Amino acid sequence: MGKILYLECNSGISGDMTVGALLDLGADRQVLENALESLGVDGYRLHFGRKVVCGLDAFDFDVHLEEHEHGHEEGHGHEEGHGHEEGHGHEDGHGHEEGHRHEEGHGHEHEHGHEEGHRHEEGHCHEEVHGHEDGHCHDEGHGHEEGHGHEHEHGHEEGHRHEDGHCHPHPHVHRNLHDIYHIIDRLDSNERVKEMARTMFRIVAEAESKAHGLPVEQVHFHEVGAIDSIVDIISAAVCIDNLGVEDVVVSALSEGHGHVHCQHGVLPVPVPATANIASSYGLKLHFTDNDGEMVTPTGAAIAAALRTKDRLPSSCRLLKVGMGAGNKVFKQANVLRAMLLETSQEEDRTMWVLETNLDDCTGEMLGLAMEMLLDAGAADVWYTPIHMKKNRPAYMLSVLCRESSIEAMEEIILTQTTTIGIRRYPTERTILERSEIQVETSYGPADVKVCAYKGRTFFYPEYESIRRICREQGVDFQTAYHQARIKAEESRQD
Numbered sequence: 455m456g457k458i459l460y461l462e463c464n465s466g467i468s469g470d471m472t473v474g475a476l477l478d479l480g481a482d483r484q485v486l487e488n489a490l491e492s493l494g495v496d497g498y499r500l501h502f503g504r505k506v507v508c509g510l511d512a513f514d515f516d517v518h519l520e521e522h523e524h525g526h527e528e529g530h531g532h533e534e535g536h537g538h539e540e541g542h543g544h545e546d547g548h549g550h551e552e553g554h555r556h557e558e559g560h561g562h563e564h565e566h567g568h569e570e571g572h573r574h575e576e577g578h579c580h581e582e583v584h585g586h587e588d589g590h591c592h593d594e595g596h597g598h599e600e601g602h603g604h605e606h607e608h609g610h611e612e613g614h615r616h617e618d619g620h621c622h623p624h625p626h627v628h629r630n631l632h633d634i635y636h637i638i639d640r641l642d643s644n645e646r647v648k649e650m651a652r653t654m655f656r657i658v659a660e661a662e663s664k665a666h667g668l669p670v671e672q673v674h675f676h677e678v679g680a681i682d683s684i685v686d687i688i689s690a691a692v693c694i695d696n697l698g699v700e701d702v703v704v705s706a707l708s709e710g711h712g713h714v715h716c717q718h719g720v721l722p723v724p725v726p727a728t729a730n731i732a733s734s735y736g737l738k739l740h741f742t743d744n745d746g747e748m749v750t751p752t753g754a755a756i757a758a759a760l761r762t763k764d765r766l767p768s769s770c771r772l773l774k775v776g777m778g779a780g781n782k783v784f785k786q787a788n789v790l791r792a793m794l795l796e797t798s799q800e801e802d803r804t805m806w807v808l809e810t811n812l813d814d815c816t817g818e819m820l821g822l823a824m825e826m827l828l829d830a831g832a833a834d835v836w837y838t839p840i841h842m843k844k845n846r847p848a849y850m851l852s853v854l855c856r857e858s859s860i861e862a863m864e865e866i867i868l869t870q871t872t873t874i875g876i877r878r879y880p881t882e883r884t885i886l887e888r889s890e891i892q893v894e895t896s897y898g899p900a901d902v903k904v905c906a907y908k909g910r911t912f913f914y915p916e917y918e919s920i921r922r923i924c925r926e927q928g929v930d931f932q933t934a935y936h937q938a939r940i941k942a943e944e945s946r947q948d
Contacts, residue, residue, distance in 0.1 A: 456700040457773075460766060461757065462791040463707045465784060466748025469686030470515050472756050474778030475792035476693035477502070478513035489692045490685060492642030496520075498681045505779050508787035512777035515689075517682035631659045631670060637684060643692060644892055644901060645922055650691035650759060657731055657755040665726035683752055690756050697794065701831060702760040703858070706738040710748045710784070727751035731758055736865070744784045762831035765858045770795040805833065805854055807881050808863055810873040811840065813848035820849065823870040830866060831859050854881075886912075893941035897927040900938035904946075913942040 461467065461475075477483060483502060490500075501516040629637075634655045638648050656670075663670045694702075709728075713720045724732065724739070728751050732739055735758035742748070773794040780788035812820070824835045834854040842848045851871065855863050857880075864876055886905040893900055901919040905912045915938035923934045 456797050457698055458763070458766070458770065458795040458797060459694070459697070459699040459702045459760075460793040460795060461702065461704045461760075462793065463705050463749075463757070465780065465786055465788050465790065466708050466710075466750075467753035467757055467790055468750040468780065469683065469690065469752040469756060470517070471778040471780050471790035472753065472792075473686060473689045473693060474513040474515035475776040475790045476690065476697065476778070477515060478776030478778060479697060479774050479792055479794050480776075481693035481696045485696050486689055486692050489641060489643050489647075490688065493637055493640055493684075493688070495637065495681060495684065498685065500685070507777075507779050507789050510777060510787050510789055512779035512789045514779040517685045519681060630673060631655060634684070638688065641688065644695065644899060645919060646901070647688075647691045647695045650694065651688050653759040654687045654691070654752075654755045657735070657758050658727065658751055660734065661727040661730035661751060661755075664730045686752055687756065690760075694760060699794075701762045703763045703766050704737070704757045704761045706740040707732070707749045707754065707757065708740045708742050708744075710742055710744040710746045712745045714747055723747050724749060725751065728754045731755055734758075735761075737761075742785075746782065746784075748782075748784070763856070763858045764862045766795070767797050767856065767858050770797050803882055803885070804857070805881050805883055806857055806860055806878055808853040808855065808860070808867065809877045810851050810867060810871070810875065811842055811848055812851055812871055812873055813842050813846045814872050815849070819871060820851070823851070823866065826866050826870055827853055827863060830862050831855065832863060890916075891942060891945065893938060893945055895923070895934070895937045895941055897923045897929055897934055897937070900934070900941070902938055902942040904942065911946065913939045915939055915942070 459479075461472070477486070487500070497520050499518050499520060501514065501518055503514045505512060505514040635652060638651050638655075641648055641651070659670050659673050662668075662673045666673065709724050712723050714723060714725060715721075723746065725747065728747075728749050731737065731751065731754040732749075737754060737757055739749075773796050776792040776794070778790040778792065780790070782788045815823075820837060824837075827835045832853050832855045836852050838850045838852065840848050840850050851867065851873075853863050853867070860878065864878075867873060867876055886907050888906075889904045891902050891904055893902055899919075900923060901916040903914045903916060905914065915935050920931060920934050920938060923929060923938075924931050927934075
């Protein structure tokens with residue numbers, strides 16, 4: 455039986471909503487905090503709590519930057535940017551009626567060295583000129599009641615960036631994809647977590663590259679290179695792994711309409727990065743009559759990276775429901791609902807085989823198709839040499855998958871090969887009980903698959919894990935494989 459995560463995105467999706475929903479499902483908070491601490495990155499603090507959204511109890515996860523805070527917990531709650539649900543008289547989280555009124559009232563004159571000021575993607579027009587990459591300009595400013603007249607010069611290393619694309623361009627380091635990968639490499643977690651995080655950032659980089667007409671390596675992450683987005687993405691990967699999820703199904707992403715103001719001008723919703731991700735990765739968008747952005751680029755990247763299936767199985771058992779809180783006000787509750795499901799043994803035994811004959815595909819084309827099918831969740835992919843009519847040498851492509859994955863598999867086959875038709879039929883299989891453990895070898899950690907049958911246990915080190923050890927440590931495959939298996943056997947005897 456396998457665990458399936460279902461993300462119900464009826465009110466959009468963002469990084470903090472995703473992490474909140476996963477923590478509400480039971481992801482270990484301590485494991486998450488330990489993983490984030492291993493990054494060696496400071497300048498932020500985490501908020502873990504609960505809040506009621508439209509009468510629904512939800513987990514509230516947020517990343518607060520230590521420099522230039524806006525009192526997040528006191529009603530200035532950032533979803534990813536400055537989406538305020540309460541405390542500032544915002545309709546959609548952003549429209550200030552009176553500006554920011556501080557009771558202490560320090561009439562500050564802020565000098566942030568910002569080109570555009572402190573502009574937020576969703577609205578927040580402050581007179582004190584704060585600038586956000588994709589931000590929304592605020593006119594009201596900060597009204598302070600008493601007047602202490604301080605002048606602040608904020609030199610932020612990371613800036614004050616919010617996931618909705620709200621990055622303050624004050625003097626800080628603009629990270630590129632290589633810089634992000636370097637941070638991920640420091641993560642004290644298994645390779646699966648690291649690869650998920652790399653994939654999410656690569657998806658955003660590709661989308662920004664297309665939006666700005668720049669090569670991927672020249673894209674600097676004003677938005678997602680900031681601390682809070684790094685934390686959101688890595689947290690999502692850590693929590694998914696901690697929950698033991700095997701497959702992820704993502705519903706259509708509900709998106710709003712209208713425009714957002716940014717330093718590039720006025721952009722339509724969905725913003726270019728989000729639209730590019732949806733287009734490139736086949737994410738379905740459901741457009742609503744809500745005014746404003748409901749799907750952030752980070753949220754779209756998480757959905758694209760995690761999704762392995764297009765639809766839920768015909769039957770399954772609901773294990774738990776998690777709610778991740780947002781901070782915007784829409785016509786429906788601003789929450790991301792996550793469901794942890796378990797398939798029955800019957801569902802795991804019944805599989806589908808997809809077949810097609812190919813006599814005009816290059817080896818490179820076949821290799822790419824196999825990689826894409828496996829990445830999309832195929833249980834197995836193989837090629838069989840055959841001869842077709844007129845005695846042409848050819849290959850039969852075979853794909854083993856669950857019924858819920860048929861549509862995704864067929865799309866890859868039809869677009870990535872030269873076939874014009876696919877055969878499919880159900881098949882039954884017998885499978886062993888399986889689980890995964892991680893063992894510590896003299897060459898580093900290794901992932902091992904553990905299978906059981908009639909009281910016997912078998913240990914199979916994972917190829918990707920052994921390959922990483924061989925490349926990093928210069929050890930031969932057989933030696934690394936044997937040691938990982940021995941360590942796994944010893945761990946079960948303890």
